[in-house]
Amino acid sequence: MIFIPLILIPIISFLLGILFTYEIRKIFARAQFRFGPLMSMYGELKPLLGTSRLLQPLYDILKLSYKETIIPKSANKILFKISPWISFLLALIASYFISYGGFTLLGRFELNIIFLIYFIIGVTLFWLLGAVASGSPWSEIGVRREAELMFTIEVLLILSAFSSAVQADTLSIKGIIDAQLASYPYVISNPLAALSFIIAILGKLHLKPFDIPDAEVEIVAGPFTEYSGKYLALLYASKYILTAILVGFFIDLFLAGGQLLPPVSFLNLVINFITFTALCLIVTFAISLIHALAPRFRIDQGFNWILTRAWPIAVLSIILSIIYRFIGVM
Amino acid sequence: MIKLNEVLSELEKILSPNFKIVKLDMNGRHVYIETSVDKLIDAAKYLLSIDGRLIHITASDEDYKGLKLIHVYGLDHMDVNSHIILQTYLPRENAVAPSVSKLTYQVSWAERETMELLGIKFDGHPDPRHIFLPYEWPDPVESKAEEWKPVKVEGKCILPIGPYHPAMLEGGYFKVKVDGEEVIDVDIKVGFNHRGIMRLAEKRSFWRDIFLVSRICGICNTPHALTFVMAAEAIANITPSDRAQYIRTLLAELNRIHSHLLWLGVAGDLIGFKTLLMWTWKIREDIQDSIELLTGNRVHMDAIIIGGVRRDVNDQQIRKVEEKLRNVKREVEKLADIVFSHSIVRARTEDIGILSLQDAKNGGAVGPTARASGWKIDVRKDSPYAAYSEEYTTWDIVVDEGKDVFARVIVRVKEILVSIDICLQCLDALKRVSGPIKVEVKEFPEGETIRKSEAPRGELFYYIASNGSNIPKTVRIRTPSYRNISALIFMLKGYSLADAPIIIGSVDPCFACTDRVIIVDEKKGKKVILSYDEFMKGLALKKLEV
Numbered sequence: 001m002i003f004i005p006l007i008l009i010p011i012i013s014f015l016l017g018i019l020f021t022y023e024i025r026k027i028f029a030r031a032q033f034r035f036g037p038l039m040s041m042y043g044e045l046k047p048l049l050g051t052s053r054l055l056q057p058l059y060d061i062l063k064l065s066y067k068e069t070i071i072p073k074s075a076n077k078i079l080f081k082i083s084p085w086i087s088f089l090l091a092l093i094a095s096y097f098i099s100y101g102g103f104t105l106l107g108r109f110e111l112n113i114i115f116l117i118y119f120i121i122g123v124t125l126f127w128l129l130g131a132v133a134s135g136s137p138w139s140e141i142g143v144r145r146e147a148e149l150m151f152t153i154e155v156l157l158i159l160s161a162f163s164s165a166v167q168a169d170t171l172s173i174k175g176i177i178d179a180q181l182a183s184y185p186y187v188i189s190n191p192l193a194a195l196s197f198i199i200a201i202l203g204k205l206h207l208k209p210f211d212i213p214d215a216e217v218e219i220v221a222g223p224f225t226e227y228s229g230k231y232l233a234l235l236y237a238s239k240y241i242l243t244a245i246l247v248g249f250f251i252d253l254f255l256a257g258g259q260l261l262p263p264v265s266f267l268n269l270v271i272n273f274i275t276f277t278a279l280c281l282i283v284t285f286a287i288s289l290i291h292a293l294a295p296r297f298r299i300d301q302g303f304n305w306i307l308t309r310a311w312p313i314a315v316l317s318i319i320l321s322i323i324y325r326f327i328g329v330m
Numbered sequence: 331m332i333k334l335n336e337v338l339s340e341l342e343k344i345l346s347p348n349f350k351i352v353k354l355d356m357n358g359r360h361v362y363i364e365t366s367v368d369k370l371i372d373a374a375k376y377l378l379s380i381d382g383r384l385i386h387i388t389a390s391d392e393d394y395k396g397l398k399l400i401h402v403y404g405l406d407h408m409d410v411n412s413h414i415i416l417q418t419y420l421p422r423e424n425a426v427a428p429s430v431s432k433l434t435y436q437v438s439w440a441e442r443e444t445m446e447l448l449g450i451k452f453d454g455h456p457d458p459r460h461i462f463l464p465y466e467w468p469d470p471v472e473s474k475a476e477e478w479k480p481v482k483v484e485g486k487c488i489l490p491i492g493p494y495h496p497a498m499l500e501g502g503y504f505k506v507k508v509d510g511e512e513v514i515d516v517d518i519k520v521g522f523n524h525r526g527i528m529r530l531a532e533k534r535s536f537w538r539d540i541f542l543v544s545r546i547c548g549i550c551n552t553p554h555a556l557t558f559v560m561a562a563e564a565i566a567n568i569t570p571s572d573r574a575q576y577i578r579t580l581l582a583e584l585n586r587i588h589s590h591l592l593w594l595g596v597a598g599d600l601i602g603f604k605t606l607l608m609w610t611w612k613i614r615e616d617i618q619d620s621i622e623l624l625t626g627n628r629v630h631m632d633a634i635i636i637g638g639v640r641r642d643v644n645d646q647q648i649r650k651v652e653e654k655l656r657n658v659k660r661e662v663e664k665l666a667d668i669v670f671s672h673s674i675v676r677a678r679t680e681d682i683g684i685l686s687l688q689d690a691k692n693g694g695a696v697g698p699t700a701r702a703s704g705w706k707i708d709v710r711k712d713s714p715y716a717a718y719s720e721e722y723t724t725w726d727i728v729v730d731e732g733k734d735v736f737a738r739v740i741v742r743v744k745e746i747l748v749s750i751d752i753c754l755q756c757l758d759a760l761k762r763v764s765g766p767i768k769v770e771v772k773e774f775p776e777g778e779t780i781r782k783s784e785a786p787r788g789e790l791f792y793y794i795a796s797n798g799s800n801i802p803k804t805v806r807i808r809t810p811s812y813r814n815i816s817a818l819i820f821m822l823k824g825y826s827l828a829d830a831p832i833i834i835g836s837v838d839p840c841f842a843c844t845d846r847v848i849i850v851d852e853k854k855g856k857k858v859i860l861s862y863d864e865f866m867k868g869l870a871l872k873k874l875e876v
Binding site: 028031032033034141208209211292293294295296297298299300301 | 829
């Protein structure tokens with residue numbers, strides 16, 4: 001029985017990543033009076049199927065994967081080639097920890113939040129390593145910005161994840177979901193933690209106002225500048241999976257994993273998965289709106305903003321959780 | 331405020347005995363003075379000391395008389411319409427003149443251009459490098475090819491922004507030397523697309539030149555055509571009718587609105603505000619539609635001809651354009667609210683790229699860039715042309731004391747509203763003023779003239795000389811971006827790399843108009859935010875140290 005989730009979960013997280021990336025792109029476009037990913041459709045089928053090209057992010061990857069891959073002369077070839085693979089692999093492993101509406105492989109055992117956070121950091125870390133190995137000054141500056149951003153963003157991610165863990169008194173994702181099912185979703189009791197987690201998602205996924213590492217008018221594509229062809233496709237794929245993981249992690253931590261019904265039968269699992277996806281789409285909608293309506297911070301401003309505005313929120317949220325924990329309001 | 335008569339009497343004392351007024355133009359406000367070479371520096375010292383602007387230095391080939399060196403001084407910001415044009419003749423062989431750029435930075439590029447195009451040597455020029463040609467010319471360019479690659483020198487990284495870069499749509503090369511994130515040195519090489527339009531214009535008739543010069547720049551095409559036509563009309567000694575003047579003003583202002591909206595969008599993109607880009611460009615569509623309605627073309631209007639305009643405007647068109655303009659006004663006011671109060675926009679634009687008033691005067695900034703530094707210069711008020719003077723339309727110059735990028739945003743957004751106002755006044759006037767839209771031109775007698783106009787980016791200057799035929803003998807153009815890009819050296823130093831694109835963008839650079847080079851001295855700045863040398867140590871980066 002272990003083989004079913006082993007094979008299914010990466011596929012699910014990849015498809016969810018494509019869906020969320022599509023949504024971010026579409027809402028970004030609609031906020032700007034553009035159409036976003038679009039395809040031509042027969043006139044009679046239009047009312048039925050619409051004209052949205054849902055799989056556009058997948059087509060991007062497919063197109064890149066059969067394009068020529070150029071490796072710069074100045075690059076450290078082994079590191080340059082191996083880093084996208086490792087980051088993709090780490091993203092795949094991280095996807096096993098998420099509970100997709102009760103459907104999970106590694107979500108049950110204790111301390112798995114710590115593992116998950118390590119894997120999430122690992123994905124970004126290997127982006128940076130590959131970029132440094134490329135030897136391009138654009139990547140260099142992108143990496144430096146990304147590293148600076150990481151120091152602040154990871155703290156937000158960890159604090160807000162742990163505030164849920166403190167409140168549920170467990171370090172397993174399944175445990176947190178069960179605790180929420182027993183009482184109420186933690187987004188109600190601790191909205192501050194949810195807020196700081198959203199900020200962390202924006203930072204991790206390089207969405208505005210934190211798209212500082214790949215600001216194209218300043219440093220071309222930041223860490224990804226020298227990548228092309230199938231390595232760029234791999235980096236994109238790992239980014240899509242990371243999108244699914246982070247948004248799913250948010251649902252698990254603050255919205256009871258989207259579990260509407262107890263996961264006893266197959267039908268209940270399917271319904272739970274649909275609820276989970278719907279909640280994910282709502283969260284993605286929120287982050288897309290922020291993405292559309294904000295300009296980019298300069299790195300020092302972004303750093304300061306997180307330090308002075310977002311960190312206090314995260315610290316408050318964890319204090320709130322400790323208070324809940326000790327006065328026993330679960 | 332100094333008057334032209336006082337300046338002239340003082341100048342006569344300085345230049346005597348070589349002081350000869352050769353021509354008076356524009357009711358005696360444009361004074362053409364012939365003098366000798368050695369007096370030029372004294373005249374420059376005096377005219378700059380009374381806050382005069384050195385608009386341009388150029389030269390023209392006068393056959394057996396030699397090369398005519400022309401210094402154009404503008405005093406019109408102090409006394410309406412006043413200009414002093416100093417002329418002197420140099421021998422055709424080994425022409426040498428004193429360099430004025432020792433005194434003021436603003437003509438540095440003009441002198442380098444004259445050096446390159448006409449071979450006049452300027453004695454004591456601080457930076458006598460090539461301007462259109464590669465620096466290494468006549469050595470083969472390939473020998474220095476590595477200069478165009480990213481390299482790492484003494485712990486500092488040199489980044490190439492350009493010749494092709496996402497921040498710029500046109501070919502320009504900004505060699506930025508950074509220490510961490512901080513810009514410590516900039517070298518700009520432009521001139522990748524030198525088209526020789528001034529030479530081309532001397533090969534075609536006046537009529538064909540109108541369409542040639544409006545192709546210098548796609549965005550501000552109408553001011554180019556308008557200024558050329560005004561100069562040609564001054565030579566042919568004709569005045570267009572009031573109705574034609576109103577239509578010209580309307581078209582020029584529509585051009586300004588669309589240029590400023592375009593700039594606002596690009597500036598938004600440069601600070602990562604993609605949504606602002608799309609919004610402003612959507613609003614701009616209304617302006618493009620109006621232009622299409624009035625002239626038949628969406629971008630290149632080609633509506634202005636010598637003696638008037640090509641097409642008349644009827645009442646139906648007036649109503650439609652009025653409606654569209656009101657719509658644009660509403661949208662721009664909404665947008666201005668968002669832009670002025672958005673905290674991240676303010677954080678990204680306030681207190682960066684500061685250009686002090688003194689630097690603006692020394693660097694010769696023009697247009698919105700100068701007005702954002704608190705300098706109240708606007709050709710439309712200083713030397714009124716078309717229908718900008720008091721008896722035609724009423725409006726005010728927009729000035730801001732902020733001196734930073736945000737001030738430039740404010741000035742441009744407010745100017746959009748002022749321009750809409752002028753357009754509406756013109757449309758009102760067109761309902762009652764009737765008359766011919768064209769005056770016939772008989773001949774272009776021998777003569778020379780200068781004319782200026784306020785293009786969206788600033789003061790646009792034309793010098794035209796005719797030899798009596800239907801082909802102009804000399805055409806000299808000084809575009810506003812020429813000045814504003816050269817003034818960038820005062821804005822870029824010491825700011826973050828992330829700010830470089832918006833600072834460069836804040837002057838609305840138009841490389842199609844420009845093609846020049848500048849240099850910034852290296853400056854020891856603050857510490858880096860994160861010691862990246864240590865961070866990178868042992869990794870592949872050491873391969874960069876070529």
